Ligand SMILES: Nc1ncnc2c1ncn2[C@@H]1O[C@H](COP(=O)(O)OP(=O)(O)OP(=O)(O)O)[C@@H](O)[C@H]1O
């Protein structure tokens with residue numbers, strides 16, 4: 001078992017920057033998720049840890065060992081690929097045993113380890129089969145099995161669930177997390193699916209265009225997004241954004257947009273900010289359509305309802321205010337609204353986020 | 369050669385009209401196979417006839433399936449020796465062609481893109497140089513190395529001339545192997561040698577079979593280099609021996625034909641064994657495994 005440390009790691013492909021600068025200290029036994037849109041450099045980062053790509057700059061440590069220049073086979077890692085990459089001419093047993101045989105492990109020990117891994121993943125009955133005779137989910141398990149029999153220092157997984165259908169994906173997600181808790185092996189997991197990231201990671205790294213946007217626990221990422229990108233990327237439906245300006249009136253900070261005035265009831269140093277164009281963000285579940293209990297500090301806005309999506313356990317209400325759109329998520333009972341009518345919407349001011357319009361960076365309130 | 373010939377419909381039932389195009393499509397195939405099969409069977413039948421019978425009845429079936437020509441062939445001539453020589457030269461050559469060719473191809477696909485491309489074009493350039501061009505230099509060169517009139521010399525030159533085709537076929541195939549497989553093996557701890565022997569070679573079966581058949585046929589039938597290199601009768605290969613028959617049995621066609629038939633047996637056997645892979649190799653890359 002060991003942690004992984006990336007120090008100023010960068011990867012350039014013929015001048016194009018795939019990963020700009022990656023600094024991260026991954027703790028021993030941690031489940032770390034790299035998440036971001038397509039092409040942001042997640043796979044490249046993972047492949048550099050695996051040793052399949054050589055970093056242009058920087059240093060990679062596994063445990064206390066500098067592995068930057070080492071071959072993949074000398075790094076004591078295992079990787080699960082998106083397309084599983086099972087050896088098609090070997091049956092499941094030999095797929096699992098291949099890595100152990102190469103390490104010259106005695107035969108009976110190999111057998112023991114393969115049997116144990118197969119049991120953990122409940123694929124014991126498939127050991128004689130060839131990859132082409134397996135379903136997608138079974139192949140996925142074999143790919144995982146090939147990683148765990150080796151008992152490596154680090155698991156690397158590149159979108160291992162993305163080829164599965166939705167239901168199986170949810171099931172495997174939970175199983176993977178349980179497996180990782182049980183084995184306590186440091187894991188770096190790549191996905192472009194924010195739900196996967198939120199549900200699986202001990203910590204999440206959000207990336208965009210080769211840069212780390214934010215590192216944090218799922219709660220931090222969700223409730224304290226560091227910038228507009230993270231706020232928008234995480235959460236489904238995603239956060240609502242209103243564009244406007246900040247100004248001071250009657251000793252309070254106000255957010256103003258055309259036809260919208262929100263008293264933020266919070267203190268900010270506007271001079272320090274030296275720009276007043278901002279984006280106000282609020283998550284759909286922090287907008288209420290009926291008057292909340294008085295201890296919640298809210299601002300009331302009058303909106304038109306445009307559409308209601310009923311998802312069974314919750315309803316998504318699409319609202320419009322002065323040409324800007326908002327979505328509210330209602331969890332309890334029937335929505336007290338009808339489509340096409342006007343309704344008051346209450347924004348929970350404790351859950352409001354402000355971002356600079358120019359850079360997208362979060363603006364911190366004094367009080368929090 | 370069991371191409372099912374479309375039988376003319378004898379019954380009065382009308383043929384569904386959309387069946388016709390398919391039937392028509394078979395016509396060129398049938399004609400083509402007739403063009404191939406007819407002379408082959410004439411040659412084959414002729415080996416059971418004596419000379420007078422061949423002249424009086426060149427096209428018909430032989431009067432009896434008499435093996436006299438074959439017996440004579442093996443008794444009067446060193447047929448067994450020639451056969452053995454051909455076997456030695458061809459099998460050794462094909463073995464080394466595949467051995468070196470697969471290693472070169474593996475190296476090409478694992479090299480950085482540009483180096484691989486340069487090496488690949490350098491080697492396959494060899495396919496474009498006609499034999500006649502370097503016949504004399506090769507002869508002089510091999511004479512200096514004292515490799516003339518030796519099987520070893522013949523094997524070396526065969527390997528050298530056929531290696532480019534082999535590399536061409538194998539590299540094309542190996543490039544289509546999923547890169548993830550090789551990466552998975554690297555992470556599993558495999559060295560280049562293990563990746564080559566345990567992963568790339570077993571998965572390249574179809575391409576290896578294709579290259580093997582190609583090279584086998586060319587090497588087995590090769591007349592030019594044996595003619596150039598081999599002097600001693602006991603070292604001659606089959607095609608060279610058959611050439612000499614032509615002088616010896618100037619008009620004894622049944623004897624010459626018998627030699628030809630004997631010479632082609634191994635090719636038929638090899639092809640039958642490998643054809644399953646051969647077809648797969650020819651269409652490799654057109655489908656994902
Ligand atoms: N071998 C390569 N040569 C050149 N550019 C590359 C290479 N591999 C990746 N890139 C580029 O680097 C960037 C990051 O790629 P990467 O595969 O890491 O993205 P990703 O975050 O994994 O995306 P996805 O979610 O689509 O898998 C992309 O812009 C890609 O085009």
Ligand SMILES: [Mg+2]
Nearest residue numbers: 042043044158
């Ligand atoms: Mg990727």
